[in-house]
Amino acid sequence: MTEIKDSVPLGVVLEKRSVEHRWIKHAWRPVAVIPGAPQLDPEGPWRSLRSGAGEEEGAVGAWEHFHAGTLACELFRKETEGYKVNLSQEPPRVFVVLRAGADLEVAHEWVPVHVTVCPYEAQDFLDSGEDLVEPVVMPPDLIAFVQAFVDRHHVDQPFYKRKRKPHDPRKVGFGKRSEHG
Template identity: 30%
Template sequence: MTERPAIEVAVIMRRERIEGAMSRWQAWRWVLADVVTNEEGFGTTPRLLYKNENEERWLHPGYKVELFKDDAEGYHMNVTTDHPGWFVLWRMEEEAMVADEPLALPVMVSLSYYDAGRWLDAQETVEQLPAPEPVVAWVKAFVDEHHVVELKRRKRPESFRSLTDRFGNPASISTEKNFGGGGRG
Protein backbone atom coordinates (compact mmCIF):
# COMPACT_ATOMS: atom_id res chain seq x y z
CA MET A 1 0.00 0.00 0.00
CA THR A 2 1.41 3.38 -0.97
CA GLU A 3 1.29 6.24 1.47
CA ARG A 4 -0.91 9.20 0.74
CA PRO A 5 0.71 12.61 0.38
CA ALA A 6 0.43 14.34 3.75
CA ILE A 7 1.72 17.23 5.82
CA GLU A 8 1.66 17.78 9.57
CA VAL A 9 0.21 21.08 10.76
CA ALA A 10 -0.60 22.84 14.00
CA VAL A 11 -3.62 25.06 14.55
CA ILE A 12 -3.57 28.30 16.52
CA MET A 13 -6.88 29.35 18.08
CA ARG A 14 -7.42 32.86 19.43
CA ARG A 15 -9.65 33.72 22.36
CA GLU A 16 -10.57 37.40 22.13
CA ARG A 17 -12.51 39.74 24.38
CA ILE A 18 -15.80 41.02 22.99
CA GLU A 19 -16.37 44.75 23.27
CA GLY A 20 -19.60 46.73 23.17
CA ALA A 21 -23.20 45.76 23.82
CA MET A 22 -22.68 42.12 22.86
CA SER A 23 -20.31 41.66 25.80
CA ARG A 24 -23.34 41.70 28.13
CA TRP A 25 -24.14 38.17 26.94
CA GLN A 26 -20.69 36.84 26.10
CA ALA A 27 -17.37 38.24 27.30
CA TRP A 28 -15.10 36.12 25.03
CA ARG A 29 -15.22 34.39 21.65
CA TRP A 30 -12.96 31.92 19.88
CA VAL A 31 -11.72 32.28 16.29
CA LEU A 32 -9.26 30.45 14.09
CA ALA A 33 -5.99 32.43 14.09
CA ASP A 34 -3.58 30.40 11.94
CA VAL A 35 -2.55 27.04 10.52
CA VAL A 36 1.22 26.50 10.56
CA THR A 37 3.64 23.70 9.74
CA ASN A 38 3.95 21.41 12.74
CA GLU A 39 7.35 21.28 14.44
CA GLU A 40 8.67 18.62 16.80
CA GLY A 41 9.20 21.23 19.52
CA PHE A 42 5.45 21.94 19.62
CA GLY A 43 4.85 18.74 21.57
CA THR A 44 1.58 16.83 21.44
CA THR A 45 -0.80 18.73 23.72
CA PRO A 46 -2.47 22.15 23.45
CA ARG A 47 -0.64 24.98 25.17
CA LEU A 48 -1.02 28.67 25.81
CA LEU A 49 1.27 30.77 23.60
CA TYR A 50 0.26 34.29 24.52
CA LYS A 51 -2.04 36.05 26.95
CA ASN A 52 -3.01 39.60 27.84
CA GLU A 53 -6.22 41.16 29.16
CA ASN A 54 -7.87 41.12 25.70
CA GLU A 55 -6.51 38.02 23.98
CA GLU A 56 -5.12 34.51 24.32
CA ARG A 57 -3.51 32.34 21.63
CA TRP A 58 -3.48 28.56 21.99
CA LEU A 59 -1.34 26.16 19.95
CA HIS A 60 -2.87 22.80 19.01
CA PRO A 61 -0.17 20.59 17.40
CA GLY A 62 -0.25 17.33 15.49
CA TYR A 63 -2.87 17.44 12.73
CA LYS A 64 -2.20 15.33 9.65
CA VAL A 65 -3.58 16.70 6.39
CA GLU A 66 -3.73 13.91 3.81
CA LEU A 67 -4.63 14.12 0.14
CA PHE A 68 -6.96 11.42 -1.20
CA LYS A 69 -7.24 10.59 -4.91
CA ASP A 70 -11.02 10.24 -4.70
CA ASP A 71 -11.29 13.80 -3.37
CA ALA A 72 -9.27 15.42 -6.19
CA GLU A 73 -12.36 17.38 -7.27
CA GLY A 74 -12.65 18.94 -3.78
CA TYR A 75 -8.99 20.00 -3.89
CA HIS A 76 -9.45 21.28 -7.45
CA MET A 77 -12.33 23.47 -6.27
CA ASN A 78 -10.10 24.90 -3.54
CA VAL A 79 -6.95 25.63 -5.60
CA THR A 80 -8.91 27.23 -8.46
CA THR A 81 -10.58 29.86 -6.26
CA ASP A 82 -9.22 33.36 -5.76
CA HIS A 83 -8.20 32.49 -2.18
CA PRO A 84 -7.26 28.80 -1.70
CA GLY A 85 -7.23 27.92 1.94
CA TRP A 86 -7.29 25.63 4.94
CA PHE A 87 -10.60 24.44 6.35
CA VAL A 88 -10.62 23.80 10.09
CA LEU A 89 -13.47 22.11 11.97
CA TRP A 90 -13.36 23.02 15.66
CA ARG A 91 -15.56 22.47 18.69
CA MET A 92 -15.87 23.83 22.21
CA GLU A 93 -14.50 21.28 24.67
CA GLU A 94 -16.40 21.35 27.93
CA GLU A 95 -13.82 19.12 29.67
CA ALA A 96 -10.91 21.50 29.03
CA MET A 97 -11.65 24.78 30.78
CA VAL A 98 -9.95 28.16 30.43
CA ALA A 99 -10.92 30.73 33.06
CA ASP A 100 -14.25 28.98 33.70
CA GLU A 101 -14.94 28.71 29.97
CA PRO A 102 -14.56 25.76 27.57
CA LEU A 103 -11.47 25.57 25.36
CA ALA A 104 -11.85 25.65 21.56
CA LEU A 105 -10.29 22.48 20.15
CA PRO A 106 -9.64 21.85 16.45
CA VAL A 107 -10.95 18.46 15.35
CA MET A 108 -9.91 18.21 11.68
CA VAL A 109 -7.97 20.19 9.08
CA SER A 110 -8.49 19.79 5.33
CA LEU A 111 -7.76 21.37 1.98
CA SER A 112 -10.94 19.99 0.33
CA TYR A 113 -14.06 22.00 -0.41
CA TYR A 114 -16.05 18.78 -0.16
CA ASP A 115 -14.84 18.10 3.40
CA ALA A 116 -15.77 21.65 4.42
CA GLY A 117 -19.19 21.28 2.79
CA ARG A 118 -19.92 18.01 4.59
CA TRP A 119 -18.88 19.53 7.92
CA LEU A 120 -21.06 22.59 7.35
CA ASP A 121 -23.99 20.37 6.33
CA ALA A 122 -23.55 18.64 9.70
CA GLN A 123 -23.80 22.10 11.34
CA GLU A 124 -20.23 22.01 12.64
CA THR A 125 -18.12 25.12 13.23
CA VAL A 126 -15.82 25.47 10.22
CA GLU A 127 -13.48 28.36 9.52
CA GLN A 128 -11.22 29.03 6.56
CA LEU A 129 -7.81 30.71 6.37
CA PRO A 130 -5.65 31.34 3.31
CA ALA A 131 -3.07 28.61 2.68
CA PRO A 132 0.53 29.65 1.97
CA GLU A 133 1.75 29.45 -1.64
CA PRO A 134 3.95 26.33 -1.12
CA VAL A 135 0.93 24.42 0.23
CA VAL A 136 -1.26 25.60 -2.65
CA ALA A 137 1.43 24.52 -5.14
CA TRP A 138 1.64 21.09 -3.43
CA VAL A 139 -2.13 20.59 -3.68
CA LYS A 140 -2.19 21.89 -7.27
CA ALA A 141 0.48 19.33 -8.28
CA PHE A 142 -1.68 16.59 -6.72
CA VAL A 143 -4.77 17.89 -8.54
CA ASP A 144 -2.90 18.04 -11.86
CA GLU A 145 -1.91 14.39 -11.44
CA HIS A 146 -5.20 12.93 -10.12
CA HIS A 147 -8.12 15.17 -11.08
CA VAL A 148 -10.23 13.90 -13.97
CA VAL A 149 -12.68 16.35 -15.45
CA GLU A 150 -16.04 14.67 -15.87
CA LEU A 151 -17.72 15.56 -19.12
CA LYS A 152 -21.19 16.86 -18.58
CA ARG A 153 -23.79 15.10 -20.68
CA ARG A 154 -26.44 17.30 -22.13
CA LYS A 155 -29.73 16.57 -20.45
CA ARG A 156 -32.53 15.86 -22.84
CA PRO A 157 -35.48 18.23 -22.41
CA GLU A 158 -38.41 16.71 -20.50
CA SER A 159 -40.67 17.21 -23.53
CA PHE A 160 -38.66 14.56 -25.43
CA ARG A 161 -38.95 11.87 -22.76
CA SER A 162 -41.20 8.98 -23.63
CA LEU A 163 -44.34 8.72 -21.54
CA THR A 164 -44.81 5.80 -19.19
CA ASP A 165 -47.49 4.83 -16.74
CA ARG A 166 -46.83 4.32 -13.06
CA PHE A 167 -45.64 0.75 -13.78
CA GLY A 168 -43.07 1.86 -16.38
CA ASN A 169 -45.11 0.67 -19.38
CA PRO A 170 -45.35 2.88 -22.45
CA ALA A 171 -48.33 5.20 -22.25
CA SER A 172 -50.28 6.67 -25.12
CA ILE A 173 -52.13 9.91 -25.38
CA SER A 174 -54.98 10.55 -27.72
CA THR A 175 -56.40 13.86 -28.83
CA GLU A 176 -59.80 12.31 -29.55
CA LYS A 177 -62.58 13.24 -27.18
CA ASN A 178 -64.53 10.51 -25.46
CA PHE A 179 -68.06 11.43 -24.40
CA GLY A 180 -70.06 9.59 -21.80
CA GLY A 181 -69.30 6.35 -20.11
CA GLY A 182 -69.55 4.00 -22.99
CA GLY A 183 -70.38 3.52 -26.62
CA ARG A 184 -73.63 4.61 -28.29
CA GLY A 185 -75.77 1.80 -28.86
Protein backbone atom coordinates in the same frame (compact mmCIF):
# COMPACT_ATOMS: atom_id res chain seq x y z
CA MET B 1 -7.73 -0.81 -5.18
CA THR B 2 -6.50 1.33 -2.32
CA GLU B 3 -7.34 5.00 -2.16
CA ILE B 4 -4.41 7.19 -3.19
CA LYS B 5 -3.83 9.78 -0.53
CA ASP B 6 -1.16 12.05 0.84
CA SER B 7 -1.05 14.09 4.01
CA VAL B 8 0.77 16.95 5.66
CA PRO B 9 0.71 17.85 9.37
CA LEU B 10 -0.84 21.27 10.02
CA GLY B 11 -0.50 23.12 13.30
CA VAL B 12 -3.70 25.00 14.06
CA VAL B 13 -3.29 28.50 15.52
CA LEU B 14 -6.31 29.72 17.52
CA GLU B 15 -6.81 33.25 18.72
CA LYS B 16 -8.43 34.06 22.05
CA ARG B 17 -9.60 37.68 22.04
CA SER B 18 -11.29 39.66 24.82
CA VAL B 19 -14.68 40.99 23.78
CA GLU B 20 -17.21 43.32 25.30
CA HIS B 21 -20.30 41.16 25.36
CA ARG B 22 -23.02 40.47 27.81
CA TRP B 23 -22.62 36.68 27.95
CA ILE B 24 -19.04 35.92 26.94
CA LYS B 25 -15.67 37.32 28.00
CA HIS B 26 -13.67 36.26 24.95
CA ALA B 27 -14.05 34.84 21.45
CA TRP B 28 -12.10 32.06 19.75
CA ARG B 29 -11.25 31.77 16.07
CA PRO B 30 -8.62 30.06 13.94
CA VAL B 31 -6.17 32.53 12.44
CA ALA B 32 -3.53 30.38 10.71
CA VAL B 33 -2.12 26.94 10.05
CA ILE B 34 1.54 25.95 10.22
CA PRO B 35 2.58 23.28 7.65
CA GLY B 36 4.94 20.69 9.13
CA ALA B 37 4.30 21.83 12.73
CA PRO B 38 5.54 19.61 15.54
CA GLN B 39 3.03 17.11 16.89
CA LEU B 40 0.71 18.55 19.56
CA ASP B 41 -2.45 16.87 20.86
CA PRO B 42 -5.43 19.28 20.55
CA GLU B 43 -6.93 17.87 23.75
CA GLY B 44 -3.72 18.39 25.75
CA PRO B 45 -2.04 21.60 26.89
CA TRP B 46 -1.65 24.23 24.19
CA ARG B 47 1.43 26.36 23.49
CA SER B 48 1.12 30.13 23.71
CA LEU B 49 2.78 31.69 20.64
CA ARG B 50 2.28 35.43 21.13
CA SER B 51 -0.06 37.94 22.69
CA GLY B 52 -0.94 41.61 22.62
CA ALA B 53 -3.34 44.22 23.85
CA GLY B 54 -5.28 47.04 22.30
CA GLU B 55 -5.90 47.37 18.59
CA GLU B 56 -3.19 45.09 17.20
CA GLU B 57 -4.40 42.57 14.62
CA GLY B 58 -7.17 44.95 13.52
CA ALA B 59 -9.58 44.52 16.46
CA VAL B 60 -10.01 45.94 19.92
CA GLY B 61 -9.20 43.82 22.98
CA ALA B 62 -6.37 41.79 24.41
CA TRP B 63 -5.53 38.72 22.36
CA GLU B 64 -3.38 35.61 22.53
CA HIS B 65 -2.47 33.09 19.85
CA PHE B 66 -2.10 29.41 20.72
CA HIS B 67 -0.73 26.42 18.85
CA ALA B 68 -3.87 24.44 19.65
CA GLY B 69 -2.95 21.13 18.05
CA THR B 70 -1.45 19.48 15.01
CA LEU B 71 -3.78 17.60 12.69
CA ALA B 72 -3.16 15.68 9.48
CA CYS B 73 -4.53 17.36 6.37
CA GLU B 74 -5.24 14.39 4.10
CA LEU B 75 -5.61 14.64 0.34
CA PHE B 76 -7.55 11.99 -1.58
CA ARG B 77 -7.42 11.30 -5.32
CA LYS B 78 -11.21 11.32 -5.65
CA GLU B 79 -11.51 14.81 -4.10
CA THR B 80 -9.23 16.65 -6.54
CA GLU B 81 -12.17 18.54 -8.07
CA GLY B 82 -12.76 20.25 -4.71
CA TYR B 83 -9.06 21.04 -4.36
CA LYS B 84 -9.07 22.63 -7.84
CA VAL B 85 -12.04 24.80 -6.90
CA ASN B 86 -10.24 25.94 -3.72
CA LEU B 87 -6.98 26.65 -5.56
CA SER B 88 -8.88 28.81 -8.07
CA GLN B 89 -10.07 31.13 -5.27
CA GLU B 90 -8.14 34.21 -4.24
CA PRO B 91 -6.71 33.35 -1.77
CA PRO B 92 -7.04 29.56 -1.39
CA ARG B 93 -8.16 28.50 2.09
CA VAL B 94 -7.70 25.80 4.68
CA PHE B 95 -10.90 24.98 6.55
CA VAL B 96 -10.48 24.40 10.28
CA VAL B 97 -13.21 22.43 12.04
CA LEU B 98 -13.67 23.29 15.72
CA ARG B 99 -15.84 21.37 18.17
CA ALA B 100 -17.08 22.57 21.54
CA GLY B 101 -14.74 21.31 24.27
CA ALA B 102 -17.69 20.42 26.48
CA ASP B 103 -18.72 17.83 23.87
CA LEU B 104 -15.25 16.26 24.10
CA GLU B 105 -14.91 16.57 27.90
CA VAL B 106 -11.68 18.58 27.70
CA ALA B 107 -10.57 21.80 29.39
CA HIS B 108 -10.69 23.97 26.24
CA GLU B 109 -13.82 25.80 25.07
CA TRP B 110 -13.16 24.89 21.43
CA VAL B 111 -10.91 22.14 20.10
CA PRO B 112 -9.65 21.73 16.51
CA VAL B 113 -10.79 18.30 15.32
CA HIS B 114 -10.20 18.39 11.55
CA VAL B 115 -8.51 20.38 8.77
CA THR B 116 -9.27 20.15 5.07
CA VAL B 117 -8.55 21.98 1.83
CA CYS B 118 -11.72 20.64 0.18
CA PRO B 119 -14.62 23.12 0.38
CA TYR B 120 -17.12 20.28 -0.20
CA GLU B 121 -15.85 18.38 2.83
CA ALA B 122 -15.97 21.60 4.90
CA GLN B 123 -19.62 22.01 3.87
CA ASP B 124 -20.37 18.50 5.16
CA PHE B 125 -19.12 19.53 8.60
CA LEU B 126 -21.24 22.69 8.47
CA ASP B 127 -24.35 20.65 7.66
CA SER B 128 -24.21 18.91 11.05
CA GLY B 129 -24.77 22.25 12.80
CA GLU B 130 -22.63 21.10 15.74
CA ASP B 131 -19.21 22.16 14.50
CA LEU B 132 -17.71 25.56 13.81
CA VAL B 133 -15.93 25.68 10.43
CA GLU B 134 -13.70 28.67 9.74
CA PRO B 135 -11.39 29.33 6.77
CA VAL B 136 -7.83 30.58 7.10
CA VAL B 137 -5.50 31.63 4.30
CA MET B 138 -3.57 28.70 2.83
CA PRO B 139 0.21 29.17 3.20
CA PRO B 140 2.26 29.20 -0.04
CA ASP B 141 4.05 25.90 0.82
CA LEU B 142 0.70 24.16 1.25
CA ILE B 143 -0.63 25.66 -2.00
CA ALA B 144 2.35 24.10 -3.83
CA PHE B 145 1.79 20.75 -2.07
CA VAL B 146 -1.93 20.65 -2.98
CA GLN B 147 -1.27 21.83 -6.57
CA ALA B 148 1.32 19.07 -7.06
CA PHE B 149 -1.17 16.47 -5.75
CA VAL B 150 -3.88 17.76 -8.13
CA ASP B 151 -1.43 17.76 -11.07
CA ARG B 152 -0.53 14.11 -10.36
CA HIS B 153 -4.02 12.72 -9.71
CA HIS B 154 -6.80 14.85 -11.21
CA VAL B 155 -8.76 13.36 -14.11
CA ASP B 156 -11.43 15.52 -15.74
CA GLN B 157 -14.78 13.75 -15.83
CA PRO B 158 -16.70 14.42 -19.04
CA PHE B 159 -20.33 15.41 -18.66
CA TYR B 160 -22.79 12.97 -20.17
CA LYS B 161 -26.38 14.02 -20.50
CA ARG B 162 -28.72 11.21 -19.63
CA LYS B 163 -31.03 10.22 -22.46
CA ARG B 164 -34.59 9.68 -21.41
CA LYS B 165 -36.45 6.63 -22.55
CA PRO B 166 -39.78 7.29 -24.23
CA HIS B 167 -42.79 6.71 -21.97
CA ASP B 168 -44.84 3.57 -22.65
CA PRO B 169 -48.22 3.81 -20.88
CA ARG B 170 -48.78 0.05 -21.28
CA LYS B 171 -45.86 -0.81 -18.96
CA VAL B 172 -46.37 -1.41 -15.25
CA GLY B 173 -44.90 1.36 -13.16
CA PHE B 174 -45.60 3.82 -10.46
CA GLY B 175 -49.36 4.27 -10.10
CA LYS B 176 -50.12 1.49 -12.60
CA ARG B 177 -51.64 -1.90 -11.87
CA SER B 178 -50.22 -5.08 -13.24
CA GLU B 179 -52.34 -7.42 -15.34
CA HIS B 180 -52.11 -9.98 -12.50
CA GLY B 181 -53.17 -7.72 -9.62
